[in-house]
Amino acid sequence: MQKAHSAVTHSHSRMQNTNTHTLHIVWVNKHADFIGGAERYIYDTVKALAEKGIKSTLLYQLDGEIHPRFTHVFNSAYPITKLSEQLNHHSPNIIYLHQLDQIQDIDTCVQSGIPSIRFFHDHKLFCLREHKYTTIGHNTCQRKTGPGCYVCLGFIGRNSQHKLTVNRLGNLVAQQNSNRNLAGFIVGSEYMSRVLIQHQFELDKTHVIPLFTSSNTSVIKLSQPRHSSQLLYVGALVRGKGVDVLLRAMASLNMEVNLLICGDGPQRDELQRLSQTLGIDHLVKFKGYCRSGTLTKLYQQASALIIPSRSPETFCLAGIEALSHACPVIATSVGGIPEWLQDGINGRLVDSNNILALGGAIRDLLQHPDTTQRNAALAQQRIVQQYTIDRHTHQLIQVFKHLLKENLNQAMTATPMAGGDRHANH
Template sequence: MRLLFVHRHLGELGGAEANIHLTAEQLGRRGHMTGLLYGSATGKGEDQWRATFSECFRLPGYRNGTATQRALEYFTPDVLWVHNLSDLEVLEALLQSPKPVIRTVHDHALYCMRSYKYDYFTRQICLRPASTYCIFPCLASVSRNHRGGLPLKWVSYSAKRQEIRLNQHCRRLIVFSDYIRQELLRNGFDGPRIEVHAPLFREGGGGKLGVGSWEEDEARQSCSPLSPNSQPPSSTPLPSSNLIVWAGQIVRGKGLDLFLRALTHVKTNFECAILGDGSHRAYCEKLSKKLGLSGRVKFYGFVGPEQLQEFFCKASLFAFSSVWPEPFGMAGPEAMRHGLPVVAFDAGAVREWLTDGANGFLVPWGNTNLFGVRIEQLLQNRDLAQTMGRCARERVAREFNPDRAIERLDDLLFRVVQETQTAASSQQSENFLNYEQRTVRTIASAPL
């Protein structure tokens, strides 16, 4: 089957890109031919992407609808697979094709003008559908411009409504959590078209934290998150250093500043490794010093997959402090794969893989005091931490099997192709029947 992926980027950047690349790799190994229609290159891992996708087509930035049609004529795909892309010309051209269009909803950008679904000032999670409330009082029409030039940019509410309407015509929408499924239902999407699928994980976490190979040698496989065909690593004693690991993009929504404040409530000796980079890093580094944590908290920046594995294998627990409504939160299950208990805020889809008191602690949103108390509890009670870590590892092995996940995606692709062919055949039969009826009426009404 020929699959055309459509995404705004070529190359590694974040969790969406890691998932897209890995999915294309695995489907390619199952005999599918994959191509990519994209907007811009990231400058990271581009050679690996070009090696995975047999054809790559770049949108010129003008007359993108025409460029899309040409890519379709050249590649002749069986399925059009949209990921993160808001270009209305491209979406219209794809939907005009007779081929089925499916979309993976990686985040909130499809239905949120700010894309992160929380109040800019308070970080309170938004539960409203896209509406005129987004214009006022939310003021989401005015957003930060990350592309240089003016600091602010205008976001069109009418364009966002049109984007939602176009995506409602996709034959399937793939989501990674029931939380995102509910968001789509809230925004008027058809329930039967939405399917929840387990995400695929790249060894080492992918995205901002490093990109590793899906295939690992035996020495590394014993401590790699969600590697295919591998068994969960055997239970090992937790390290004596009381190492806490935090990993992710350092942006406001990830709540690193709240995590640092939570650490001030921890009395037990500990070390903390902050892995990742982002626009909020400088602020958090200053805050760490201000809170008197600089001697125990170290910022490592971007780390590769091997380093990430080492941190996971040495850690006592994993802290997941996101305060934005996580569409899934891949870093959590990645840490759980290593037998780590997780302490996290109850935000978005986190509760779908973290059960309070079972594989870690689910803390009420923004409660830094209790967050610190739960960390203290795990550091002091090593038996409890190890029991929760074992539960976490077993849950990941049970619920996030990579072979089963790719098989479900493969099945989905064949189903949408079959449905499209059946619908086209039915339409042809209906058109032929209408033609016959019109012909009979014409003959009957003709003068003798």
């Protein structure tokens, strides 16, 4: 009985004055550093929410990376030691989870009684090999995780030292079961919403909030002179990104086309050797990791950004960033990409792994630069208006408030009825 009354008391305190100036969010993530897209999202969103008066605390795993440039946007940041005690101490309104692979931490958040919601940035919870393409044939996968994952050798993986590992379906299912108990789920695309539903996550608890361009829309130039034959790739150098397909497509063009590859990863050496084998190494430059300022200039100069992914992209922010600078985009029709890229309107879509189709789309774009650039300029207007951080944070706050209200209603329902001998049904 006492526990029920306590839950109502805490829920009331979290619901009181739930305007943006009283919200306190605890962010839980493996790293406290700029490791990937998830961390970039966390950093940008925390900054934007801080401008609205929202307090943010970061809890990160002991084995995670940490950098002061990342943590300084938070009101406070701590490594996870005893999570239940830390949550009780900070007493946030909302727990917002991101990259996290410890089931016990998920369970602790659920059991805290604090509304806990998770953003699913990738396929780690829905694919044994994390990238949703088959080991044999490298084909884009749309299947639900199950015994079929063993048939495609999806259980074979590599650790951070690039050593072979065996991934077990039972572990993945256990993580899915734990995550289903969270109060809500956030995804960046309708595609990812379908993936969650395919894996028995509740539709009513799933919220689609598209990502945002980090470009400063007030200083974006609507028209930029572009190189006539400069292609651009931005992303990790892993097999799922399909850079090998892009290199083969370039070799098929019989045109003097240059390619800048911005990014790094375990496939870099292999891709450099492939460009040499194809005889196009003099046309391809591997620039490694590029900061946002450098990417802005490249988006403004390139003939097109190429996204040759075979792994279904959960959103693909690089494409939005490119279009915000009126840079044309050619991409594979996988994952959430078709939700913001319409073939023949603001870019070109081709099938994944199709070298000839990708090469043909590149050739067509380079041969019709005026039409392509005109369409990209029109697309730019829509992108900078629709995919803004203000729009994203507004929707995010509405989800938080909805969860707080639901949490209060559930706590009220659980309150013992008069006399103490009866309880409301759940």
